[in-house]
């Protein structure tokens with residue numbers, strides 16, 4: 386719905402622990418450009434914010450990327466002259482896109498990388514092209530939030546923007562220090 390005719394590009398990776406999830410975010414950052422929309426989906430505690438934290442580190446933005454519990458969206462300006470990261474919790478964005486436009490962020494979404502948790506069915510209209518990142522717990526893991534547990538992450542690039550993306554850069558689940566959580 387809303388995407389162009391090009392074939393989606395899909396890749397899936399296994400992520401053993403939270404540090405590796407941050408590394409995945411760091412690895413994804415170089416693929417992102419101003420105006421990109423990234424939708425993070427997965428149940429409570431799946432690791433959406435953990436991935437976003439790594440993305441923020443990889444993009445070199447200011448401020449800790451945390452659960453935007455008390456705000457719907459938070460702008461993290463770049464420290465390196467790149468795009469800002471706009472981190473949105475759409476769970477609370479009942480009104481969808483209209484409400485998003487009403488947020489009055491002091492940054493243009495076209496100039497930013499917009500990462501949305503719980504965005505499915507709410508913010509797709511922001512962009513014809515988008516990257517959908519689905520995080521799933523490995524089967525049999527029934528202790529959410531306790532310790533590190535394997536996740537399966539599926540990345541689907543929809544629209545012309547993502548046609549022919551070389552996902553290989555993500556596969557050597559990178560080195561790098563975990564980012565401190567707050």
Ligand SMILES: Nc1ncnc2c1ncn2[C@@H]1O[C@H](COP(=O)(O)OP(=O)(O)OP(=O)(O)O)[C@@H](O)[C@H]1O
Pocket residue numbers: 400401402403404406427428429430431432433434435436452502530531532533534535536
């Ligand atoms: N492989 C893994 N990847 C990511 N997080 C993991 C993994 N294993 C365990 N965890 C833990 O799961 C939790 C994920 O929390 P996080 O806030 O990132 O989830 P979320 O999807 O953003 O949740 P919410 O829906 O509440 O926003 C953290 O406590 C993290 O340490």
Ligand SMILES: [Mg+2]
Pocket residue numbers: 433434435452453502
């Ligand atoms: Mg979260």
